[in-house]
Amino acid sequence: MTNPLVLLPGLLCDNAVWIEQRRVFGKERPCVVPDYDLRSSITSMAEQVLAVVPDVRFSLAGHSMGGRVALEVIRIAPERVERLALLDTGYQSIAEGEAGQKEREERGNLLRVAQEKGMWAMGESWAPGMxxxxxxxxxxxxxxxxxxxxxSPERFEAQISALLNRPDASTQLRQINVPTMVICGRQDAWSPLARHEVMSEAIPGACLRVIEDSGHMTTMEQPVAVSAALGEWLDWTVEGA
Incomplete structure (x- = not known):
């Protein structure tokens, strides 16, 4: 049987983020979308992924916060990952000084809206930029x-905590030694293309694919283009496969 394709969702996302990719690739291989439950660190989320995925090598794709979890998965258990795809994501820890404080305040304000007015109201103010x-x-x-x-606000709070305390993977990028594709929406305002260009240059042999006419939510905004890129990635020959 073909090894699993593990698809990691981002902040407040679930398997709906990957619905088209599961439809396309699920005919050929098991597709697993792990649930982070109420885990409140990137490391504990990565440990959850490794616990729920069958004990075989797998192809690993992470979107947004899921990309950060994917980097932590391959750091913890590099022998489990046969190839890596990072979509609309980042690799640095929270900025120091004023920029970091601004991020803390903005995320805290969104959490208060979720707690006081509900998740839909929070989404209406947050999601347009995505x-x-x-x-x-x-x-x-x-x-x-x-x-x-x-x-839920409880899950939002846990995931905000994970992001505010996210590890810095800057030095890790050059150590990644599996076939890697970096994907980004051309108009991604949350995780801009310039960041992905840096990532693709830092990871040995990585390939960058830009998704046109898309913001941060590439897998939902342009699902056909994303699936085409991931299909190319899945067709790459992997040493030892």
Missing amino acids: VHPEAVDSRVFAEILSMIERS
Whole structure:
């Protein structure tokens, strides 16, 4: 049997983020979308992934916060990962000084909205910046809001804690020795293309794919283009496979 494809969702996301990819690739291989439950650190999320995935080598793709979890998975258990895809994500820890304080305040403000007014209200203020400007008020945007509403303030608080205390993977990038693809939406305002260019240059042999007409939520905004890129990635020959 073909080894599993493990698909890691981002902040407040669930398997809806990967619905098209599961449809396309699930015909050929098991597709696993782990649930982080209420884990409140990137490391504990990575440990959860390793605990729920069958004890075989697997292809690993992470979107947004899931990309950070993917980097932690391959740090903890490099022998388990046969290839890596990082989508609309980052690798640095929280900035020092004013920039870091601003991030803490903005995330704290969103959490208060979620606690006081509910997840949908929080999503309405947060999610517009996550998509291409033309996607706001679209069917995809409504699906994103519904996904956010399915979560809870408790989960949001746990995942915010994980992100505010995220590890810095800067030195790790050059140590990654599996076939790696870096994917980013051209109009991603949350995790900009310039960051992904740095990542793809730092990871030995990595390949960068830019998804046109897409913001941060590439897998939902442009699912066909993302699946095409991941299909190419899955077709790469892996040593020892």
